[in-house]
Amino acid sequence: MRAMRLQHGQLRFIEDAPPPVVPADEVRIRVTRAGLCETDIQLVRGYMAFEGVLGHEFVGIAESGRFAGQRVVGEINCSCHACPTCLEGAPNHCPHRTVLGILGRDGAFADYVSLPDRNLHPVPDHVSDDEAVFVEPLAAAFRVLEQIDLHEKRVLIVGDGRLGQLCAQVLSQETGRVTLVGKHETKLQLARDCGIDVVHRASRSDQRDADVVVDCTGSPSGITDAFRWLKPRGILILKTTVAGTPPLSLAPIVIDEFQIIGSRCGPFAPAIDALTRGKINVRPLIQARFPLERATEGFALVQQQPVLKVLFDVS
Amino acid sequence: MRAMRLQHGQLRFIEDAPPPVVPADEVRIRVTRAGLCETDIQLVRGYMAFEGVLGHEFVGIAESGRFAGQRVVGEINCSCHACPTCLEGAPNHCPHRTVLGILGRDGAFADYVSLPDRNLHPVPDHVSDDEAVFVEPLAAAFRVLEQIDLHEKRVLIVGDGRLGQLCAQVLSQETGRVTLVGKHETKLQLARDCGIDVVHRASRSDQRDADVVVDCTGSPSGITDAFRWLKPRGILILKTTVAGTPPLSLAPIVIDEFQIIGSRCGPFAPAIDALTRGKINVRPLIQARFPLERATEGFALVQQQPVLKVLFDVS
Numbered sequence: 281m282r283a284m285r286l287q288h289g290q291l292r293f294i295e296d297a298p299p300p301v302v303p304a305d306e307v308r309i310r311v312t313r314a315g316l317c318e319t320d321i322q323l324v325r326g327y328m329a330f331e332g333v334l335g336h337e338f339v340g341i342a343e344s345g346r347f348a349g350q351r352v353v354g355e356i357n358c359s360c361h362a363c364p365t366c367l368e369g370a371p372n373h374c375p376h377r378t379v380l381g382i383l384g385r386d387g388a389f390a391d392y393v394s395l396p397d398r399n400l401h402p403v404p405d406h407v408s409d410d411e412a413v414f415v416e417p418l419a420a421a422f423r424v425l426e427q428i429d430l431h432e433k434r435v436l437i438v439g440d441g442r443l444g445q446l447c448a449q450v451l452s453q454e455t456g457r458v459t460l461v462g463k464h465e466t467k468l469q470l471a472r473d474c475g476i477d478v479v480h481r482a483s484r485s486d487q488r489d490a491d492v493v494v495d496c497t498g499s500p501s502g503i504t505d506a507f508r509w510l511k512p513r514g515i516l517i518l519k520t521t522v523a524g525t526p527p528l529s530l531a532p533i534v535i536d537e538f539q540i541i542g543s544r545c546g547p548f549a550p551a552i553d554a555l556t557r558g559k560i561n562v563r564p565l566i567q568a569r570f571p572l573e574r575a576t577e578g579f580a581l582v583q584q585q586p587v588l589k590v591l592f593d594v595s
Numbered sequence: 596m597r598a599m600r601l602q603h604g605q606l607r608f609i610e611d612a613p614p615p616v617v618p619a620d621e622v623r624i625r626v627t628r629a630g631l632c633e634t635d636i637q638l639v640r641g642y643m644a645f646e647g648v649l650g651h652e653f654v655g656i657a658e659s660g661r662f663a664g665q666r667v668v669g670e671i672n673c674s675c676h677a678c679p680t681c682l683e684g685a686p687n688h689c690p691h692r693t694v695l696g697i698l699g700r701d702g703a704f705a706d707y708v709s710l711p712d713r714n715l716h717p718v719p720d721h722v723s724d725d726e727a728v729f730v731e732p733l734a735a736a737f738r739v740l741e742q743i744d745l746h747e748k749r750v751l752i753v754g755d756g757r758l759g760q761l762c763a764q765v766l767s768q769e770t771g772r773v774t775l776v777g778k779h780e781t782k783l784q785l786a787r788d789c790g791i792d793v794v795h796r797a798s799r800s801d802q803r804d805a806d807v808v809v810d811c812t813g814s815p816s817g818i819t820d821a822f823r824w825l826k827p828r829g830i831l832i833l834k835t836t837v838a839g840t841p842p843l844s845l846a847p848i849v850i851d852e853f854q855i856i857g858s859r860c861g862p863f864a865p866a867i868d869a870l871t872r873g874k875i876n877v878r879p880l881i882q883a884r885f886p887l888e889r890a891t892e893g894f895a896l897v898q899q900q901p902v903l904k905v906l907f908d909v910s
Contacts, residue, residue, distance in 0.1 A: 365827060373827030373851065375803075427852075488690075503845075512680060512688030521849045527840035530818075533857035534836045536688065537742075540855040542848035 283333045283390035284575045284592075291324055291576050297333070300386055300394040307345035307397045309352060314338040314388045315413040316578050316590040318442065318498060320381070322523060324579065328383060335389030336381040339412035340594075345397035353415040355399040355548055356380035372545050389575055389592060401548045404556045413591060414562040415551045417443060421450040422554075423546025424494060424517055430454040434489060438505055439496035440467040440478075442565060442588050443519055447494050448476045449560050461505070464586050474561050481505070488512075494519055500526035512536040517543050565589040598648045598705035599890045599907075606639055606891050612648070615701055615709040622660035622712045624667060629653040629703045630728040631893050631905040633757065633813060635696070637838060639894065643698060650704030651696040654727035655909075660712035668730040670714040670863055671695040687860050704890055704907060716863045722870045728906060729877040730866045732758060736765040737869075738861025739809060739832055745769040749804060753820055754811035755782040755793075757880060757903050758834055762809050763791045764875050776820070779901050789876050796820070803827075809834055815841035827851045832858050880904040 283297035302308045315337035323330045336356045342348055359366050359374030366374050380395065381387020403412045424430075424447065433455050437448045440462025448460040448471055459477045461484055462468045468478040490509045495502035498520035506516045507529075516538060532538065554560045567587040570578045578590040598612035617623045630652035638645045651671045657663055674681050674689030681689050695710065696702020718727045739745075739762065748770050752763045755777025763775040763786055774792045776799055777783045783793040805824045810817035813835035821831045822844075831853060847853065869875045882902040885893045893905040 370827055500845075512685055518845070518849050521846040523846070525842035525844050527842050528845075529840050530815075530833070530843075531836040531838070533855065534833050534859055535857070537857040537859055539857070540848065542850070542852040542854070544849055544852055 281391035282572055283386075284335065284572065285332060286324060286334050287331055289324070289326065291334075291579060293573055293576060297390065299392045302394045305396055305398075306394045307400060308343045309340040309354065309393050309395065309400075310343060311338050311340040311388050311391060311393055311594040312351075313409040313413050314592045314594055315417070316582060316592065317417065318520065321579065321582060322521070323382065325523070327521075327523065330382060332381070333386035333388075333390045333393075334381050335387035335393075336379070337413050337416045338388035338393065339403060339409050339415075340388070340393065342400060345400065347400055347402045351403040351409070351412065352400040353403055353412050353548065353552070354380065354395040354401070355545070356382070356416060357545060358385060358396055358399065389572065391594060401552060403552070407552070407555045410566060410591065411555050411562055414446070414565075415548055415555065418446055418450065418551035418554065418560060418562070419546035419548045420519065420544065421446040421546065422550045423543050424451060424519070425454055425550075426547065427517070427541055427543060428492065428515060430492065433457065433491040435459070435492045435494065436461055436490045436509055437494045437496060438502045439498070439520070440464055440471065441496060441586075444496035445471055445474075445565055445588065446560070446562070447496055447519065449474060450554070451494070452476060453554070453559060467586060467588065470564050470588070473564065484509070490514060492517065496520055498522060500528055503528060507532045507536070507538070510536070510538060513538070515539045515541060517541050519543050566591055569593055596706035597887055598701075599650065599887065600647060601639060601649050602646055604639070604641065606649075606894060608888055608891060612705065614707045617709045620711055620713075621709045622715060623658045624655040624669065624708050624710065624715075625658060626653050626655040626703050626706060626708055626909040627666075628724040628728050629887075629907045629909055630732070631897060631907065632732065633835065636894065636897060637836070638697065640838070642836075642838065645697060647696070648701035648703075648705045648708075649696045650702035650708075651694070652728050652731045653703035653708065654718060654724050654730075655703070655708065657715060660715065662715055662717045666718040666724070666727065667715040668718055668727050668863065668867070669695065669708075669710040669716070670860070671697070671731060672860060673700060673711055673714065704887065706909060716867060718867065719871045722867070725881060725906065726870050726877055729761070729880075730863055730870065733761055733765065733866035733869065733875060733877070734861035734863045735834065735859065736761040736861065737865045738858050739766060739834070740769060740865075741862065742832070742856055742858060743807065743830060745807065748772065748806040750774070750807045750809065751776055751805045751824055752809045752811060753817045754813070754835070755779050755786065756811060756901075759811035760786055760789075760880055760903065761875070761877070762811055762834065764789060765869070766809070767791060768869070768874060782901060782903065785879050785903070788879065799824070805829060807832065811835055813837060815843055818843060822847045822851070822853070825851070825853060828853070830854045830856060832856050834858050881906055884908055
């Protein structure tokens, strides 16, 4: 099969990669479309020291299992469901887990991918393949709603990239007081067109009026901005990992009694539901698409220009 | 009056300092005893760029107000009680506040100190002056109980210094699963004598079994230790400010969805109550005392040796 592998730090398109070995409790899925995520870029740069087929945002046709023949999306954490962490209700944190295209498991930038049947969710007919690719990152945005109560809260989303746009739309469903702060006029305009309140970072003053800041920048600047804009006792949600060990003043956390909450993968059900009901508009985020064999061009594009979402047409 | 001032980065004992000016809503207190805190050491090193009389842990006799003639302790944050932050119930975070011996207000290493009457709490007769000096840091330990529910939680207190010892005693009242992790055998023995479960940092393995870690080290190592010992989704309470901008890997916060909560000043009432009922044993922590005029010797001692608490006899 065709696959886009990361090997010795190099991205390589392989024409005749071996198809995935499918254990008894797993299902082989014929991938139709996949999405490029900031994490994929980080992986190419060495994050997690991953080697194998990249890709964890996808939609495809299940070849067996509960949803045989149907279009499915899949949760990316494959957990043991038997250890104390799993039994305490945190399977996404299973110490024995593999993670699709990120940790110990080949991903979805390929003709076929294997996932446990329990990880799969069917895609309703009137959600297109293009939209379905967004279920995974959209679920990550919905994770925030599992972690904190946003009712009546004043929320700033910092970072106008892919995840910032999705978070802005999702969190706007819960509170009317969401503002997206960004640096790119075109991206801000796109959010504005989706009905989101936006402000350019350069024109945002130092007023401390936010109850919650959601950092979607992947840069330490998002954290220092949060410390300037949060009310005392405010909450900073970290949605993106910051690479390396950036120097950061921690004193404000104690002095202002900030609360910082890491936020990773989220629930698929509300994400699929929101797309089904047309409550989230992901189409304007799609700014380029490539056939799988030209996926390297998509990686290059994202690193050169501020494009939002790149999709790969697989079959 | 006599006072221990910090001026141009220098500690100075002054024999004839002017007594504090006392506004209408404030009370002059004749200080009898005061305690040296890690924050005082940080202030001498330049933290907060404070200039003036140091000292915020004290007991004394109120000369007027609700508790005229009685022994009192005093909350250190002097807030406007009129701004949005105060009215939202967070006066300790008032942007207009002064803080005793820390920010814009002379402290208690002096014969007299002034505080708003509303900040004062009477000290019950059978709480000694030595014990009453601990109300302020003990209140800071009780703050943790206001912030999180420790019921059934496995708690590690990291740092066997003054604050770590107090936190270990206070948090042990709420859960039977508290362990103090430290580097100093004599300090750990002292905690053991108070009935606290202790372990030397060097013999603590990397097992991730803590629901909550309370950092009382004032060093970035406390945070990296916490990230090794916390369960996924665990809570790190930061009780001490870390000076400067230490390089720190932030990725674990997102990957493990840790929650970090800054924790500063706390409620005086439960601290006084705990001392009154003899539930907290602070006496073993007192390891040196100096008359006020020799307070610089106390500062020097704390920086040279791992002593726990130094008291100053004022009158």
